[in-house]
Amino acid sequence: MAETTEDLQTLPLDAWHRSKGGRMVPFAGYEMPVQYEGIMAEHLWVREHAGLFDVSHMGQLLFHGADVDRALEALLPGDLIGLKDGRLRYSMLLNEDGGILDDLMATRRGDQFYVVVNGATKADDIGQFEKRLPRTVVLDHMKEQALLALQGPEAAAVLESLVAGVSGLTFMQAALFHWNGKPLWISRSGYTGEDGFEISVAARDVEALAETLLADDRVRPIGLGARDSLRLEAGLPLYGHDLDPATTPIMADLGFAIGKRRRADGGFGGAMRILAEIENGPVQKRVGLLVDGRQPVREGAVILDSEGSEVGRITSGGHSPSLGRPIAMGYVAATLTDPGTRLTVQQRGKLFQAEVASMPFVPHRYHRKPAGAAA
Amino acid sequence: MSLYFTKEHEWIRVDGGVATVGISDHAQNALGDIVFAEVPEAGRSVRKGDDAAVVESVKAASDVYAPVSGEVTEGNAALADDPALINRDPEGDGWFFKLTLADESELQGLMDEPAYRDWVKTL
Numbered sequence: 501m502a503e504t505t506e507d508l509q510t511l512p513l514d515a516w517h518r519s520k521g522g523r524m525v526p527f528a529g530y531e532m533p534v535q536y537e538g539i540m541a542e543h544l545w546v547r548e549h550a551g552l553f554d555v556s557h558m559g560q561l562l563f564h565g566a567d568v569d570r571a572l573e574a575l576l577p578g579d580l581i582g583l584k585d586g587r588l589r590y591s592m593l594l595n596e597d598g599g600i601l602d603d604l605m606a607t608r609r610g611d612q613f614y615v616v617v618n619g620a621t622k623a624d625d626i627g628q629f630e631k632r633l634p635r636t637v638v639l640d641h642m643k644e645q646a647l648l649a650l651q652g653p654e655a656a657a658v659l660e661s662l663v664a665g666v667s668g669l670t671f672m673q674a675a676l677f678h679w680n681g682k683p684l685w686i687s688r689s690g691y692t693g694e695d696g697f698e699i700s701v702a703a704r705d706v707e708a709l710a711e712t713l714l715a716d717d718r719v720r721p722i723g724l725g726a727r728d729s730l731r732l733e734a735g736l737p738l739y740g741h742d743l744d745p746a747t748t749p750i751m752a753d754l755g756f757a758i759g760k761r762r763r764a765d766g767g768f769g770g771a772m773r774i775l776a777e778i779e780n781g782p783v784q785k786r787v788g789l790l791v792d793g794r795q796p797v798r799e800g801a802v803i804l805d806s807e808g809s810e811v812g813r814i815t816s817g818g819h820s821p822s823l824g825r826p827i828a829m830g831y832v833a834a835t836l837t838d839p840g841t842r843l844t845v846q847q848r849g850k851l852f853q854a855e856v857a858s859m860p861f862v863p864h865r866y867h868r869k870p871a872g873a874a875a
Numbered sequence: 876m877s878l879y880f881t882k883e884h885e886w887i888r889v890d891g892g893v894a895t896v897g898i899s900d901h902a903q904n905a906l907g908d909i910v911f912a913e914v915p916e917a918g919r920s921v922r923k924g925d926d927a928a929v930v931e932s933v934k935a936a937s938d939v940y941a942p943v944s945g946e947v948t949e950g951n952a953a954l955a956d957d958p959a960l961i962n963r964d965p966e967g968d969g970w971f972f973k974l975t976l977a978d979e980s981e982l983q984g985l986m987d988e989p990a991y992r993d994w995v996k997t998l
Contacts, residue, residue, distance in 0.1 A: 539932075794911045795931060796936075826910075
């Protein structure tokens with residue numbers, strides 16, 4: 501973590517963050533706001549109202565060319581051929597052994613695919629795509645686009661007041677809208693477990709949009725600190741911590757992202773290994789942990805079984821503002837993944853008691869289309 | 876009664892032979908929302924520079940060092956149930972522990988309040 505200031509890039513909203521009291525820290529090669537008024541208050545605000553996040557560090561990629569869906573399926577294990585126009589799919593970029601190089605959101609956008617990848621991995625991802633996709637597929641890195649997320653139970657009402665029709669989107673659906681004549685690509689998605697939107701906007705227009713959103717009393721700016729605690733409560737893994745090239749989608753308990761047809765046909769990196777893990781179960785699996793007491797356990801802490809043998813590691817952990825207690829995620833041996841299993845965690849020489857818990861820790865409140873409604 | 880500060884952002888309030896130790900307002904602000912604190916028990920002897928207490932914010936864990944040597948006479952029991960007290964009143968009710976001074980000359984290397992407040996502005 502020897503990121504030095506001179507290597508860091510600035511976001512299009514850099515001055516805006518500072519003017520709002522953002523405390524800037526190095527993250528993913530950028531100077532980014534970790535908090536404004538405070539992580540706890542920001543976290544709880546998002547659970548009750550609406551929070552505005554600047555996630556312009558993330559990579560926005562556009563793929564086009566003949567059979568782009570089929571070509572991407574060689575790298576991503578999701579069903580992209582079957583993805584309808586204006587629909588999002590959560591997927592992962594896998595290496596040839598089935599290890600996770602990144603997790604991402606892919607959206608079919610007419611005859612193109614719009615893919616949002618993590619900021620810290622975007623350069624490597626682009627290298628992988630350029631190396632492994634056929635020449636017929638063209639990748640455009642949309643560097644001139646900023647990305648905002650508006651998350652929380654009041655997000656839809658806030659955004660609808662500016663962009664008529666946007667509340668008609670359901671979870672994991674996206675479309676092109678306009679605000680003051682400026683194009684906005686808006687999806688109903690996010691990384692908090694709440695209802696909300698992600699808004700791709702030209703970098704030159706992002707400050708005006710952010711300022712207009714923040715003028716609504718229901719909206720406050722939210723930093724990376726609360727983004728992390730919100731996603732942890734929502735049971736969502738963070739790349740580079742809970743996911744890495746040594747983990748597969750099945751180990752990470754992300755098997756939902758591998759559709760029926762892909763399970764039958766394979767044809768993605770590490771398919772043999774991943775299909776075997778689906779069949780027989782992985783050796784280790786990502787689980788949630790409720791930790792006794794008040795002290796958080798954090799990434800790197802060792803997980804022990806009742807005999808005191810190491811059975812895994814914590815990959816994310818911290819205080820849950822919504823639950824008022826420590827929670828964590830980690831990998832444990834597959835025999836220890838049942839909710840209620842008691843485990844011990846060792847951190848800096850101290851032992852903590854913990855219990856495997858089903859995730860999310862805080863229920864998701866996505867705006868899903870009503871069951872039985874036509875797609 | 877005199878007040879001293881360390882470069883690690885602890886304060887020491889000395890009254891007779893007893894010193895009360897906590898973290899400065901600057902420190903609590905840098906840590907952010909504090910969710911856990913562990914203070915030493917009465918009777919424990921600490922030497923200057925030892926890890927004496929732990930404080931954890933939403934973001935990270937930090938050690939609190941003993942700024943002077945001595946024997947702990949009391950840990951602040953209120954912090955166990957209300958660690959946010961350190962954010963609300965870091966240099967008052969949010970104190971960490973009290974100790975009897977083993978060597979008053981250890982105070983000589985510490986900053987007084989004006990020197991500390993000036994130094995913090997340069998950080």
